Structure formats: structure tokens, C-alpha cells
Amino acid sequence: MTDTPAYRPEALIAEDIDAYLEAHQHKTMLRFITCGSVDDGKSTLIGRLLYDSKMIFEDQLAALEADSKRLGTQGEAIDFALLVDGLAAEREQGITIDVAYRFFATEKRKFIVADTPGHEQYTRNMVTGASTADLAVILIDARKGVLTQTRRHSYLTHLLGIRHIVLAVNKMDLVGYDQAVFDGIVADYRAFADSIGIGDFVAIPISGFKGDNITAASANTPWFAGPALLPHLESVEVDQTLDQARPFRMPVQWVSRPNLDFRGFAGLIASGMLRPGDAVRVLPSGRTSTVTRIVTFDGDLPQAVAGQSVTLCLADEIDCSRGQVIAAADAPPQVADQFETTLVWMDETELLPGRPYWLKIGTQTVSATVLHPKYQININTLDHLAAKTLDLNAIGVANITTDREIAFEPYADSRDLGGFILIDKMTNATVAAGMIHFALRRSQNIHWQATDITRNHHAALKNQKPAVLWLTGLSGAGKSTIANIVEKKLARMNRHTFLLDGDNVRHGLNKDLGFTDADRVENIRRVGEVAKLMTDAGLIVITAFISPFRAEREMVRQMMQPGEFIEVHIDTPLAEAERRDVKGLYKKARAGQLKNFTGIDSPYEPPEAPEIRIDTTQMSAEDAADAIIRWLIP
Known part of the structure; x- marks a missing residue:
């Protein structure tokens, strides 16, 4: 007689869990965002989806009920927005500030939803949430209709490549579930959508607070024959094989070299598929090779597809580093x-x-x-x-x-x-x-034309090392005076120089520029390019510019060869520069007759680590020039 196995409920539970995990693993994933104007009900909608999909634990539900009562939600109802609005500032103001990501799942699909802010000042957060989404749920308050922020978010979702749009007309309970209101909003939105290239969208009348048309059709909208929101999200076809059908692309994240016998290039495959033996091209260099192995933590693969993280080994020792792209040899990107x-x-x-x-x-x-x-x-x-x-x-x-x-x-x-x-x-x-x-x-x-006479040859002819002496400081600090003395002293030493003065270049090269921040940036960019050409000619370039922004001074430094850019801070306190006021500019600025004047209504960012600092309250212009030359020519 065969023995009957003992009844082991824990084994059945384990089998059920394994079956559940296996089924869950093969569900498709939909990433979507909710967006719209302020107080359109985005957080409430997501909270309702989490609640109805039973993704809330008992302790979370108890805390939610307590918070709802404490924060004054109507009656005994649950404020579902509190599930998503985690920041204290959000709960106090009743708005979403940050992007809140939530995961939930149904029997048919897994979801990652991003609740994005409605305030215009947080549009940047909405862009972050939309950058990886497959679908956008654009909410509209039925009482307010299509608003500027509705248009902004719709434009951005289309711009960011989201092709599945749901127009959720929310708070229908507050307009008596009036079909005419819904139809009017849909017509207004359709006119705008057509104008920006949104060819199709699904419009659904909902109430996130009451639950109408969220998980099932609502009896309050018998005139609506379309799907409820959640069934629609479950059925939207997101072609996850599209990336696999495109040519192979893998941006290199890092080079793996654990020992002398192994060299691989790790990254996430952005598109296409790859097998050992396939020819690839490394860009931007254009060098080609063949894949010998596709390595993962679990062992080598016979094939890899978009979405997988792998390490590729190539047949040839070619230069490839982080940031470069390994692509199909016969169909590379530009x-x-x-x-x-x-x-x-x-x-x-x-x-x-x-x-x-x-x-x-x-x-x-x-x-x-x-x-x-x-x-x-x-x-x-x-x-x-x-x-x-x-x-x-x-x-x-x-x-x-x-x-x-x-x-x-x-x-x-x-x-x-x-x-x-x-x-x-x-x-x-x-x-x-x-x-x-x-x-x-x-x-x-346009390609760089190689020339036979190099910058080293130019410098050797002049028997000097090229350099840029970049004098920066407030107006009236004494930059032009000191720069002029420096050039005269260098000329006596038979050095080949050229002086670029802030006022002088505005008579010609930069006569089209004003004094806005943008024009100041362009002014310095042009001067930097000229100074670079002059150092290529072997000259010692002396400049005298306020150049108020660190970023632009650093930009010019990066144009030059290492060690050739010498930042000289002519450090004069604002009060002293204003006392001198040789050109009467401070007086005009104080009177409001001269806008965007550095130190008055436009900022000056002093150097943090200049090569030379000159305190003009402690030394004369002659002494300052001598100090600069001693630094340049020890």
C-alpha cells in the first residue's frame, strides 16, 4: 500500500506564492504619468487607483483615515491624495510639489505611475516624470475646462514622445455629471490637440473622489459608453518589441577590466539585439570590431536584446570608453x-x-x-x-x-x-x-584644416611663452591703467604683446552688444576666441574686462593651453571704485540712468582662486604691474 503524503499547508502556500510570482513576472509593464493644472485631482486619482487595486496595507489605511480626519476631509471620507502627497509642504498646501512614483498591479498588468506637479513653477518636475512614460493621463477639472497648464502639459507630453493620451475630465460629481459639460471640454481639447499634432486621445468622465469610471463603469454617467480608466490602462497596447526591432545601440557605462585577461564594455542596451559574431562600430571614432562574448552575472548569453544590461567583449583591442556608443556596424547612428x-x-x-x-x-x-x-x-x-x-x-x-x-x-x-x-x-x-x-x-x-606652421613655431620665433593675462574687477578698479603699464614694461623687455581693452573692443568687434547678462557672456566669449587666436600666434595677450561671471572666465581658461590663462583679480572694494568714478558711471547707475551696471544692479562674481590678486588700496598701479610681470617672468 502506497503511503499518502502528509498534508503540508505550508507547501501549498509556497506553491501558490511561486505560481503568483511566476505569473507576475511575465505581466507587461505600463509607465504613465498624471498631469494637468493645480488641484485637478491628480493625487486623489492615484490614491483611488492604489486603494481600489488593494495596494494599501492595513496600517497604511489606518494612518490614511486618521490623517484624513486630522486634516479636515469632508465627513468620514478618505482623502486619497494623502497616499501620494508625502511632503509636509504638499499636505499643508494641498498641492503636489515633487514627482511621486508609485507601483501597483492588477491581474492583467503592472504599473508605475508618476504624480507630477500642477503648478507652473514645477513644470520641470513634470518633464522629469514624463521622460520615461508610455502614457499620460491629463486631468481637467470639469468646473474649469481647458487651462494654460493643461495646454502646457499636453504640449510637453507630445514633445517628449508620449503617444498614448487619456483625457480624464475629473470632478464630474461637482457638475452633476452633466454630459454637455463633458462634451464641451472634449471639443475644446480636441481643437488644441489637433493643432499640436496629437492625433488621437481617449476621453473619460471621472470622479476620483467618488470613484466614478475609475475601475468600472459608473451608473452616474449612463450616457458614456467608453471604458473606465483602469480597464483602459490594462488594455493599452505598448509595443515593447519596438526597441528590439531597431538597429543595435548600447551607450557604454563603464569599462570592466578586473584582470589582464578580461576587457569588456558594460552598458544597458538601448535598442536592437546582438549575438556573438555580430559586427559592431564604436562611435564617434568609427572603429569596427566583432562581438566575441555577451557576459552577464548569470553567465554568457547567446543573444541580448533592448532593456538588458550586459558586458560586451570585442575581438579587437580598440579604444572605447564611457560615453561612447557601440552600434550595429552596418547601421550606426549619426x-x-x-x-x-x-x-x-x-x-x-x-x-x-x-x-x-x-x-x-x-x-x-x-x-x-x-x-x-x-x-x-x-x-x-x-x-x-x-x-x-x-x-x-x-x-x-x-x-x-x-x-x-x-x-x-x-x-x-x-x-x-x-x-x-x-x-x-x-x-x-x-x-x-x-x-x-x-x-x-x-x-x-566644416572640418579642421591642418597647417604646417604650428603655435609652437610661432612662439619660438618670438622667443617667448604665449600667455593670457586676464585682468578682472569692478569698473574703476584700475584694470585698464594697470594693463597699459604692464604692456609698456613688457615692450621694453622686447616681448611681443597685444592689449585687449573692454571699452576698445566695443567700438568694433563687439559694437553690437549691450550690457545685459546675455550680452556680457557673448562679449567675453568673442574676446576669448580672439585671445586664443593671438596665443596661437605666440603673443602675450593682456586683457582688461570686468568679466563679471566666473563661468565665462572659466570658459576662456578652458580655451587655452594648460597654464596659459593667468587670472588677475584687480581687487578694489565697491566703495573705493565708486569714490573714484573716473567716468561718472556709478553716479549715472545710482540715478537709474544706466541699467545693468556691475556692482549696482548687476552682480560681480569675484575669482575664488586667481593666480594673482592685486589690492589697489595697498599698492600703486606701477607696483601692481611689476607684481604681475614678476609672476609672468620670474
Whole structure:
């Protein structure tokens, strides 16, 4: 007689868990965002989805009920927004400030939802949430209709490549579930959507607070025959095989060299698939090789596809480092250093055209300069407006140049190789998000022409080492006076020099520039380029410019060879410079007759670590010139 196995409920539970985890692992994932204007009910909607999908633990529910009563929610109802609005400032103000990510799952699909802020000042947070989303739920308060922020978020979602749009007309309970109100809002939104290229969207009347049309059809809207929100989210087809069908791309994150016998290139595959034996091209160098191994923590793979993190071993010892792109040899991405882009400005300090920023695209970071915007986009009318700069939340089109060639694809084809951020070099703050349209034709047609007579030859003919003596300080500090004396003394020593003075260059080279922050940046950029050419000619260049911003002085330093840029801070207190007021400029500035004057209504950022500091309250101009020359020629 066969023995009957003992009843072991823990084994059945383990089997159930394993079956659940196996089924859960193979569910598709939908990333979506909720966006719209302030107080449209985004957080409440997400809280309702979490509650109805039973993703709240008992202790969380108890805390939620207590918080709802404490913060004065109507009656005994639960304030679902409190599930998402985690910051104290958000709960106090009843608004969302930060991007809140939440995970939940149903029997059919897994979800990651980003609750993005509605306030215009937090548009940058919305861009962050939208950058990885497959779908956007755009909420509209049924009492208010389509607002400016609704248009802004719709434009941004379309701009960022989100092709699935749900128009959730919320708070229908507050308008008596009136079909005419819903139809009017949908008609208004459709007119705007058509104008920006949103060809299709799904409109759903909902009440996040009451739960109408969230998980199931509501009896309060018998006139609505469409799907409820959650069933629609479960059924939206997101083509997750699209990236696999595109040519192979993998930005290199790091080079793995644990020992002398192994060298691999690690990264996340952005698109395509790869097998050992496939030919690849490393960009921007263009060198080719063949894949010998695809290595993972769990062992070698016979094939890798988009979305997998792998380490590739190549047949040839070719130069490849972080930031470069390994691509299919017969279908590589483009390489260029000048682009037309769309920028979403995300910083309270306005864009300063000509100022260098860090540009991060994929795994590569390069120095980039934004030229004057071609235009700014009016979100309400979609008109292209003339613009000299971009301020917080502005959207504009501008050309960008980088200090070296990078591998890229248009954003419409690849978020990974077409999307980028700009980072302020001084503060490390992210100031803009951008999307590449295309490479400028001139970037492909202009090449560096090699010459036989080098800068070293020019310097040897003059028997001197090129240098830039960069005198910076407030107006009236004595920069021009000291610079003039320095040049005369160097001339007596048979040194070949040239003096670039701030006032003098504005009579010719920079006569078209004013004194706004943007014009000051361009003024220094041009002077820096001229100074660089002069050092290439072997000259000692002496400059006398206020040059108020550290970023631009650092930009010029980076143009020069190491050790050739000598920053000289002519350090004169504002009170002393104003007392001198040789040109009467401070008097005009104090009277309001001279705008954007450094030290009065425009900032001066003193050098933090200059090579030379001259205190003009302690030494004469002659002594200052001698000190500079002693530093230059020991």
C-alpha cells in the first residue's frame, strides 16, 4: 500500500506564492504619468487607483483615515491624495510639489505611475516624470475646462514622445455629471490637440473622489459608453518589441577590466539585439570590431536584446570608453557637434546664450554652448515668438554646439540618444531638458584644416611663452591703467604683446552688444576666441574686462593651453571704485540712468582662486604691474 503524503499547508502556500510570482513576472509593464493644472485631482486619482487595486496595507489605511480626519476631509471620507502627497509642504498646501512614483498591479498588468506637479513653477518636475512614460493621463477639472497648464502639459507630453493620451475630465460629481459639460471640454481639447499634432486621445468622465469610471463603469454617467480608466490602462497596447526591432545601440557605462585577461564594455542596451559574431562600430571614432562574448552575472548569453544590461567583449583591442556608443556596424547612428534642438528651460536663472554648460546625453557628458534661441513657443497660441533668452518653464528652439563630436539620433527616433539635459558648470544644477531634431549641415561640411606652421613655431620665433593675462574687477578698479603699464614694461623687455581693452573692443568687434547678462557672456566669449587666436600666434595677450561671471572666465581658461590663462583679480572694494568714478558711471547707475551696471544692479562674481590678486588700496598701479610681470617672468 502506497503511503499518502502528509498534508503540508505550508507547501501549498509556497506553491501558490511561486505560481503568483511566476505569473507576475511575465505581466507587461505600463509607465504613465498624471498631469494637468493645480488641484485637478491628480493625487486623489492615484490614491483611488492604489486603494481600489488593494495596494494599501492595513496600517497604511489606518494612518490614511486618521490623517484624513486630522486634516479636515469632508465627513468620514478618505482623502486619497494623502497616499501620494508625502511632503509636509504638499499636505499643508494641498498641492503636489515633487514627482511621486508609485507601483501597483492588477491581474492583467503592472504599473508605475508618476504624480507630477500642477503648478507652473514645477513644470520641470513634470518633464522629469514624463521622460520615461508610455502614457499620460491629463486631468481637467470639469468646473474649469481647458487651462494654460493643461495646454502646457499636453504640449510637453507630445514633445517628449508620449503617444498614448487619456483625457480624464475629473470632478464630474461637482457638475452633476452633466454630459454637455463633458462634451464641451472634449471639443475644446480636441481643437488644441489637433493643432499640436496629437492625433488621437481617449476621453473619460471621472470622479476620483467618488470613484466614478475609475475601475468600472459608473451608473452616474449612463450616457458614456467608453471604458473606465483602469480597464483602459490594462488594455493599452505598448509595443515593447519596438526597441528590439531597431538597429543595435548600447551607450557604454563603464569599462570592466578586473584582470589582464578580461576587457569588456558594460552598458544597458538601448535598442536592437546582438549575438556573438555580430559586427559592431564604436562611435564617434568609427572603429569596427566583432562581438566575441555577451557576459552577464548569470553567465554568457547567446543573444541580448533592448532593456538588458550586459558586458560586451570585442575581438579587437580598440579604444572605447564611457560615453561612447557601440552600434550595429552596418547601421550606426549619426555623429556631429552642432544641432538644432528644442529646450525646456527648468532653472530660475535665465539661459545665457554663449555660456558653456555641461550637456549629458546617454552616458556621455560634454561641454556645450547654446546659441541665441531661434524662437520661443507661446503655449496658448503656438505662435513662434522672437526671444533672446529663455526663462523658467519657457520652451524654445535653439542651436547647440558641443566641444567634440557625439553619437546621436533624433529624439523622434530614440529617447536614449536624442534626449539630453544641460547642467550649470558652476552650481551643478540641471537647467534644461532638450531634444535633438537634427545635426546642422555645417557640422558635416566644416572640418579642421591642418597647417604646417604650428603655435609652437610661432612662439619660438618670438622667443617667448604665449600667455593670457586676464585682468578682472569692478569698473574703476584700475584694470585698464594697470594693463597699459604692464604692456609698456613688457615692450621694453622686447616681448611681443597685444592689449585687449573692454571699452576698445566695443567700438568694433563687439559694437553690437549691450550690457545685459546675455550680452556680457557673448562679449567675453568673442574676446576669448580672439585671445586664443593671438596665443596661437605666440603673443602675450593682456586683457582688461570686468568679466563679471566666473563661468565665462572659466570658459576662456578652458580655451587655452594648460597654464596659459593667468587670472588677475584687480581687487578694489565697491566703495573705493565708486569714490573714484573716473567716468561718472556709478553716479549715472545710482540715478537709474544706466541699467545693468556691475556692482549696482548687476552682480560681480569675484575669482575664488586667481593666480594673482592685486589690492589697489595697498599698492600703486606701477607696483601692481611689476607684481604681475614678476609672476609672468620670474
